[in-house]
Amino acid sequence: MTHTVEGGSGISGAHEDFDVFFQRTYPRMRARALLLWRHREEAEDAVQEAYAELFRYWDRVSRYEAPEAWAYKVMTQRLNRARRTWFRQHALEIQPPPTASVEETSEARQVLDALGGLPDRQRQVLVLHCLQGMPQQEIAELLDIKRSSVAGSLRKARGRLGRELGLPVGELPGGGDALMPLSSDLRRGGTAPSRDPLNSLLRQAENWLTAACGSDEDAR
Numbered sequence: 001m002t003h004t005v006e007g008g009s010g011i012s013g014a015h016e017d018f019d020v021f022f023q024r025t026y027p028r029m030r031a032r033a034l035l036l037w038r039h040r041e042e043a044e045d046a047v048q049e050a051y052a053e054l055f056r057y058w059d060r061v062s063r064y065e066a067p068e069a070w071a072y073k074v075m076t077q078r079l080n081r082a083r084r085t086w087f088r089q090h091a092l093e094i095q096p097p098p099t100a101s102v103e104e105t106s107e108a109r110q111v112l113d114a115l116g117g118l119p120d121r122q123r124q125v126l127v128l129h130c131l132q133g134m135p136q137q138e139i140a141e142l143l144d145i146k147r148s149s150v151a152g153s154l155r156k157a158r159g160r161l162g163r164e165l166g167l168p169v170g171e172l173p174g175g176g177d178a179l180m181p182l183s184s185d186l187r188r189g190g191t192a193p194s195r196d197p198l199n200s201l202l203r204q205a206e207n208w209l210t211a212a213c214g215s216d217e218d219a220r
Helices: 017-036 040-056 067-089 102-116 120-131 137-143 147-164 195-214
Strands: 168-170 177-179
Touching: 017 040, 017 067, 040 067, 040 137, 102 120, 102 147, 120 147, 120 168, 120 195, 137 147, 147 195
Parallel strands: none
Antiparallel strands: 168 177
16 A cells, blocks of 8 residues: 655655654644644644554554655544534624524524535635536636536535535435535536525525624724
């Protein structure tokens, strides 16, 4: 099994002691964690957990071509979980619009918190497609990525957000989750349908946020 990571060393871990490996790779791993997540404590905790896991499986992982890639993957997984937890625990600091009911505000904040917990790329693609109505090909050109990457990010974002918001989610034949039903125009890369349940929730949250921003005298 081979693992590679951009910027990683080509030195095989099979001939390297764990302490030497740690000293050699820790500064770069820590720097990458801080690039991914600016909250220093969470970033450094994720790095420490990655190396603790690496130490636990060092006899096996040290035989990989690039053990640093294995540690990097574990670090990003830990960081993603910490990031989602942070977004769930820190509500958006904005006063609700005066005309919004308690139920509307609660629902909007739930959607915004779930949206904030998505990885950056998934959140970008979801907003551009579902709220701005951009076709997948235009999103791919805007973000300078492949259209297939846009489609994959959109599918993952819909599935994860659907689970968070209690919408029906089904398992895809090839593995993974997808919000059900997924309309034909979404599969073809068209704009989001008006009756799509997730799109409706996103639109309601956007309207709530727009009204809140419009009534924010401090921001004005």
